[in-house]
Amino acid sequence: MVGFSPIPAMSMMSFAAGSRFLQLFGGVNLSFYDWYCDLPNSFPEIWGEQTDVAESADWYNSKFVAVMGANLGMTRTPDVHFFAESRHNGTKTVVFSPDFNMVSKYADQWIPVHAGQDGAFWMAVTHVILKEAHFEQKIPYFIEYTKKYTDAPFLVELNKEGENYVPGRLLRANSIEKYKASENGDWKFLNIDEKTGEFICPPGSSGHRWQEKKGSWNLQYNDGETGKEYNPLLSLIEQKDEVLQVEFIHFEQNKKVKRGVPVKYLQTKNGKIAFTTVYDLMMAQHGVSRGLDGDYPAGYEDANSAYTPAWQEIYTGISSGTVIQFTREWYKTAKATNGKCSVIIGAGINHWYHSNLIYRSATMSLILTGCIGVNGGGMNHYVGQEKLAPFDSWGAIMSGKDWKIPVRFQQTPIWHYIHSDQWRYDGNQADYNAVPKNDFSSQHSADLIAKSVRNGWMPFFPQYNKNSFDIAAEAKKSGATGNKGIQDYIIDKLKTGELKYSVNQPDNEENFPRVWYIWRGNALLSSAKGHEYFLKHYLGTHHNEIADEVAKEFVKEIEWKEDAPEGKMDLVVDLNFRMDTSALYSDIVLPAASWYEKADLNSTDMHSFIHPLSAAIPPVWESKTDWEIFREIARVTSEVAKEHLPEPMLDIVNMPIAHDSPGEISQPEIKDWFTGECEAIPGKTMHNIVTVERDYTQIYNKYISLGDNVRNGLGAHGISFPCEDYYDQLLQNTQHVNTIDGKKYPSIKEDVKAIDAVLLLSSLTNGKLSERAFENAEKNTGMDLSKLRPQNNDFSITYKDLQAQPRRLLNSPLWSGTVENGRAYSAFTMNTEYLIPWRTLTGRQHMYLDHQGYIAFGENLPTYKPSPRPELYGDLRKSVKEGRAKLFNVLTPHGKWHIHSTYGDTLRMLTLSRGMEPCWLNEKDAEALGVKDNDWVGSAKRQRGLLYPCLCEFANSSGHLHHLPRTRTNLFCAKIAQPRK
Amino acid sequence: MKNIRSQISMVFHLDKCIGCHTCSIACKNIWTDRKGAEYMWWNNVETKPGTGYPSKWENQDAYKGGWEKNGDSLELKGAGKLKGLKTLFHNTHMPTMDNYYEPWNYQYSKLLDSPEMDDQPTAEAVSMITGEKMTPKSGPNWDDDLSGSPIYARNDVNMKDLSPSEKETMFQLERMVMFYLPRICNHCLNPACVAACPSGAFYKRGEDGIVLVNQKQCRGWRMCITACPHKKVYYNWNTGKSEKCILCYPRLETGQVPACMHSCVGRIRYLGVMLYDADRIKEIASCEEKDLLKKQLEIYLDPNDPEVIAAAKACGIADSTIDSAQKSPVWKYVKEWGIALPLHPEFRTLPNLFYVMPLLPAMAQINDDNNYHTASSALWDDMKNPRLPLKYLASIFSAGDVNIVGKILEKLMTVRLHRRAVTVGDLNQNEVNTAMLASGLTPEQADGIYRLTSLARLEERFVIPPAHREEAIEMIEETHIHKGNTGFGFMDRPKRGL
Structure with a gap:
């Protein structure tokens, strides 16, 4: 049983509702940030951090801003005024974009770099910085x-x-x-x-x-x-x-x-x-x-020689003179301001091939001029909305950690790649990816995934080709005792082949995912990468999949079955307030309260406040809040369990080795225990194996009560702090206390009580806990961090306070920017100013x-890699190239007014666009295809499942490059389409 | 100065406009979400170059809006006393549904009711006028962000002064350019709509100059639709009356900012009182076209001038209104700094909405080796060769005067040079000083422009004169009686206005 819900930071309690239920149940949560390709891989690579960026108010402090792959006017509409206002305070702005877009109009220089070639530009910028500012001038600050x-x-x-x-x-x-x-x-x-x-x-x-x-x-x-x-x-x-x-x-x-x-x-x-x-x-x-x-x-x-300004011309189409001028202005500004140059970067890059290399190349120019960890500086990535500010307390409630249970969190890209059988259509990755030839780089991605699962780098569910309850029961029966005994039993069975990892046999019936909960998002079509594969292999319904299965000759680890299964899923349940594509394809749609019909919390990296969502009206008709719906599901589950699973069940959970845990330093080299390269040690040379007892009759009671594992303290990112006194404080509110087996627990049955618990127990919203978190950080670092502690340690807030006015978050070592005295949040200022290491191998950037x-893979140093040639992979090998058809690059699936929002689907916004998300073509390309403005064109990639006609426009601006319809919420594209014959 | 009046005026800072259309939504949701008003956008935002909404509204050869000079006198281009009578029953120059667009909605119920099919169900578009299925082919923002530029942007009326080769180069990649033009009613000093109305339903409020339509008096002749050169009066097919932007006067009267301005995400909008000499309207509106802009700017009087203050008081203008005028951000932008211009002064309506010019990126070229080259020796382009042809901007904002437009761009760049010198200090100070001298700005003025552009809070951007509602109330009933009726509105229109 899996669940998918995107963007937890936006209405985090609604997200927590489903994940809390799933985790208590023993189900699986699918991640969104990496699945949306919103996670900038360069951030963990360089800084050991998922994402940490400046709030938009800090753009104003920058004196030189380079924008690439981010159309701020379109995707950061509420914040772009800071950018415009900064210009009138003497800031130079340069926008890189293949088309003259909404943010280009704010640029002092518009650089129409060829799509996806920004990395080449920045490699040359770093070349000039290293030569002039470092080698020749040895600028002391740098x-x-x-x-x-x-x-x-x-x-x-x-x-x-x-x-x-x-x-x-x-x-x-x-x-x-x-x-x-x-x-x-x-x-x-x-x-x-x-x-x-x-x-x-x-x-x-x-x-x-x-x-x-x-x-x-x-x-x-x-x-x-x-x-x-x-x-x-x-x-x-x-x-x-x-x-x-x-x-x-x-x-x-x-x-x-x-x-x-x-x-x-x-x-x-x-x-x-x-x-x-x-x-x-x-x-x-x-x-x-x-x-x-x-x-x-x-x-x-x-x-001819990488990476000079003249070298980059070939790839970017931008003159070397432009690069040189840009670089000199860049480093001179950084020199004069001690690092107030910044990059604002977005999905236009992050959704492109080798995005991490492009990011790294730009980041080198920032780092080498001292522009990271400085107000007005920074690699400011805004893609998705990932910043769960009160992650410490919210994380406990979301994951059921308050009941001390191991979690099943799934990295979604590998999960769908394997389960939706897209791996079957994929060849050897080295065939379309520029890598040095060696055994590691030249293999099928699915094989590498299988290795990563057993060696503890990645999670994968289901775990084994046998029910975990049955494995535990059999282990016990065979005399295994304790955690260690069960671990040994499993390792033994894996070695003898009696037990197999599910990831190795994804097309065997016992390994299919069966039940899928979708809430707060549109997982089918909109968020599905490879919609036709979802339709075919998950749902077993009509699909237009045309690609050939080519993996057979490449896969060694993954078992190949000649006939790929169709319709793996038994049940899809959708919580929704719209009849979107996921709802249309679901077995059950549960009417959910909309944003303005429930209590919830929001946080974001765009600013440093925590916001409430409030019910302006009660949920209409029969709809309920997500918190209520999952609470009800938990209640009925516990009822039914009295008959079907009355006794506590022993479950086994495989947990990968996690960042920010001592396990992160357990594998200095890649060694595979399975092939005998090293001993199998759970949590060190392989994933951990832990057991947990689940009492299904108690799931409801646990859902509505805050478990007492909170007494042991909370934290995140390697920081922890005690909070037992605040747990006791919650118990004082006798009207909101539940009794389970004679023991009292704070009640979080009502959403507002759960919100209040988040606010009371987080170091971001409770002054005393912020102080304790810094005390913990002081112990680890040996540094004096007293100046970072909140000036007012009495600070605490409730949901009611937030309804009156959103509040600014406190300094906390969970994050890296300081916000005291109205200072704008800029990532890593704590690191540079208080000598706190980054959470990396060396502690440095x-x-x-x-x-x-x-x-x-040849990526140990920042480098430039060419885009793979599209003809080499996937169904593009089979796409029509003749007649009135043409191969295009998709610039971005993001369009005006619908960035992670249903706003674009309102009649108003549809009226102000063209009634749907149109397809943008260059005038000359359109002419060559014989299409005119207002004609309908079909796009045959990702939307192949629908092949809907769509509107065509000419934007002269994009030169030789092209927008295609947004593939996120195609609701109206699909809706307007005539049913195809 | 015998006839001094107060006018609520506005500045829209085009360099800051995002093109997000939040203003349009705020207005639409409050005022025109009604039957018969579906197609109306009292506030709309246009991509320029483009043809706008209704399509090519600026083309008065077709629409016959605004005034024209006739000897020393002035007459309406399309309607008016004699002409209007002739065309009273056949008003030929009005925009039609095709020029606006046919509003539509979707059959959402199809998504719930659809039987199982081979493919997923779709909600098709239906006309909000006829209820029939339709395929939208035009809309109030059809050329958003230069979309469909071969049809729309290339046919922008304002390129009339450009040579064919100048026109062509505007659409080459390296010269690509656009900006946004948000538009509402200009609440003109010389409103053509008021003059054209055969029923006397239009009036300009005495206390603040807001132009309104009395819904009881309107007879649906629609002369106003033709007469307004900005096409900001709309006909409601359901009620049979004309409607237009009311500058959210119920909000203004209670000290609230008009919805379009309050919601402005880019913080580009400013509102404040301007005092003007109403006796000069006719003289100015009928002057030579080349003098129009200069003369219009002369009509506004310095609210800090003791003579003006005395004269204003004599004309019954409240002290609080004078105080407001002295703090008006519009006064600063339009008169003190001279960096905001009205829209199409050549229409001779003396509009009260002023625009700060957009700067836009430095010009670039394609080198012989086919590479894009945008390097220059200076940190910023000096605006001698702006990306947007001055002739184009001048056609929109200055009746063709390129010098005044160029001067404004120069001033805006000078503010940036000055602020760069203050905050970074990496520029040659002599060059900065030279630029300041050339632009005519003092450092204090440059700081003032920067402050109001970048840092001003709500109450500095919108300086709303207190409404003095007691004056309106006492015209109808005793104020102490009215106290008990507050909230029920007036039963009759107060007797005021032009």
Whole structure:
């Protein structure tokens, strides 16, 4: 049983209703943020954070703003005034967009970069920054920033591959004698002290974070082991033993180049190791020679050598003069303002191929000019709406953690890829993706998913080809005792093949997903990537799927069945207040209260306030709030359980190894226990296996009561704080207390009571808890954070207070920006100002990604990769290319007035657009196709399930590029379509 | 100065406009969500270049709106005393349904009632006029964001002064450009609609200059529809009366901001009182076209001038209104700084809605190697070669005077240079000083423009004169009697107005 509900931060209690029920039941929650491709992968890569950005008010503080892939006027309508207002206060604005769009009109410079080629532009920007601002001018602010806050001074091993050297892993602290015995020595790293030339072990690494002795997880210039003061050496160029020619791959030209890099040597028990710094690798990768030999560009005008301004012209269509002027204005502004240059970036990039590489390339330009962790600076990504500000308390209620249950949270992209059988139509990923050829990069994605599941990198449900209750019962029967006994039993059965992972046999009946709850969103068609596959393999209904199944010859891990199953799902239940496509395809539609008929909470990254939703009118007709609907489902479930599952059941839950937990430092290398490369240790070399007892007759009681695991404290992101006194305070309200088995619990039966519990128990909305959270952070970091504590620690709010006026959130170490005294939230200002590490491997911002997978894919350094050619994959291989048809790139599925909103579906907005979301074509393309304005055209990708006609317009603005209809809420596109014959 | 009056006037800052149409929705939901008013958008937002709503409304050769000079005198272009009589029963120049659009709705019930089919059910569009199924082919914003530009943007009336090659280059990728033009009734000083009404149903309120239609007196002749050159009077096919923007006077009278302005997401709108010399209306409205703009701006009087204050008091203007006029943001933008212009002054209606020009991105070129090149030596383009041809802007806002438009763009850029110098300090101060001198702005003025543009809060953007409702009440009944009836409205129209 799975559930899907998007954008939890928008009406978070309604989201929590379904997820709380599902988790208490033992069901599965499907994620939305990554499924919508809204999650910027570069953020966890660089900062160890899902997403953390400036609130829109901080745009006003920027003095140079570059906007790319984000049409602020269209998608951030309430906030774009800050952008306009900043201009009149002397801010320069540059907009990158293939079409002259709503935000371009605010630009001082409009740069119509070819779609998806922004990365090439930024690689060249970084080239110019490194050459002029770093190497030639050595601008002190930039150099100091780079040393202090980035992994640039960290040492990287160079490995010999055949005749050539290639960048390898970061040099571990325990590889040298001095730090050999250090705790977590595999997770501590090395710098060289500028003054003495000695190795030092910077504090603040993940090894320091999770070690027994607390207090050295910070960014001070004191050796993390010895405490000795140091100053990191950024480059070995002045202290090199030798210059080695290191190999770099230029994917766009499919060639390897050798560039000289300064190195030093280290004698280890495994022999002599050559190493350099990340900074030196960045210089070489970006083609800044600094007088070293090798295949370095001759100058900016060298078009054949990556990554010069002339080189990027080929990909972007933008003159090198434009790049150079842009870069100089950029770094001069950053120099004059100590980092007030910012990038606003959005779905136009994030939904594009290699979006993380494009993001990383722009982020390098920001980091190298000290523009991260500064008001007016920042990599400001606005895609989706992910910021659940009071994540600590809300997270407990949403997940049922208050009842101390293990969660089944599912990463949705891999789940649909496997279950909706899209993997069957997919070939070897290396065939359409520019990667270095090796075993890791050249495999079928489904195989890699299977490996990731068993090795604990990814969750996947169902877990096994056997009911978890049955496995637990059989384990017990066979004499297994305790958690450990059951773990051993399962590992044994997996090794002998008696038990299989469901992910390996997705087309076997026992592994099908059966029941799907959808609420607060439109999962079918709108959010479905590959709608035709959903229709075919999940629903077994009419579909227009035309692609060939090609995976058979590639998959090794996944079992291939000749006939793909159709209609895997038994029941689809939709909670909705609209008859949208999901409702049309569901078995049961439960009428849900709309936004203005219920109490709820909203938070966002666009501003730093928490907002209420209030019932202006009661839910109309028979509709109910989500909180009530799932409460009722829980009640009936418990009723029915008295007959069908009267006894407590022992359940087994597989849990992947999580970020921000000690487990994150358990796998220094990729090793597969299943193939015998290492021992199977749950929670270390493989996923964890935990047991939980579920009493189905008590699900309702637990749903309506706040469990006493809250007494053990709350927290998130590795921060925790005690809150037992506030739990007791809730119990004081005797009118809202439930008694279960003679024990009293705070009641959250009513939605408003659940909201009040969230507000009382969060460090974002309760001053005392904020204070305690900072106390906890002080212990971990050893830093004085007293200035960050709220000035008014008596601050607390209730739902009633919020109804009177939205309130600003408090400082909390759960997040990274400071907001005291009306200061605008900008991400990572706590890190830069209070020397709190980022939650990364080294604790610094990562230019270099020290991971075998990234190295295998050639993405350990920021790079440029070309877009895959669409003819090579999926059903485009079979799409019509003749006659009045043409292959286009979709620029964005986002349109005016319907960004994560039903607003665009109102009659008003449909009247102000063209009655539906039209398809935008360039005038010349339309002419070539013989279509005119107001004609109907069919689009044959993603909407193939419908192939509805749609309106055609000409926007001269887009040059050679094209909008296609938004595929999110196609409700009206579909509605207007005549039923096809 | 014998006849001083007060006028509630407005400024829309086009450089800040988002094109989000929130104003239109606020207005539509409050005022025209009724039978017969479905097609009306008292407030609408147009993409420029474009043909607008109703289509090509600016083309007075076709619609015959506004006034024309006839010797020393002035007459309505399409209606008026004699002409109006001739066409009383056959008013040929009005926009038709095709020029507006046929409003539609959807058969939502189809989604619930549909039997099981091969494919999912759809809710088709139906006309809100006929109830028949229809395929929408036009709407109040059909050319949003340059959509359908070969048909719409290229046929914008305001490109009349551009040469064919100038026109063509406007539509090349590197020169692509657009901005938004939000429009409401201009509550003109010389309203053509009022003059054209054969029934005397139109009136301009004495106390604040709002132009209204008496629904009891309107006989549906529709001369107003033709006469208004902005096409901001609409005919309600259900009631048979004309309707128009009432500047949310029930809100204004209670100190609230008009809905379109209050909801403005881009914070582009400003409202305040302007004092003017009503005796000069005829002289100014009938002057030579080249002098029109300059003369209109002369009609507004300095509310801080003791002579003006004395004269205003003598004309019965309340102290609180004078006080409001002194704080008016409109006065600042229009007169003190001279950076806002009226829409189509050549229509000679002396409109009271002024627009700050949009800046738009620097011009670019395509290099010989086919690359897009937008680099320049300066941080900002100096507006000597703006992306939007000055002739085009001048056609809309200055009756063709390109110099005044150019001067405004220069001032706006100078404010930015000044603020850059203050906040970053990376510019050559001599160059900044030179630009300030050339633009005629003092640092204080530049800071003032920046403040009102970027930081002003609600109460600075909207300076609403207190309504003095007691004066209106006492015309009908004793104020102490009225106290008990408050909330029930007036039974009869107060005897006031022009």
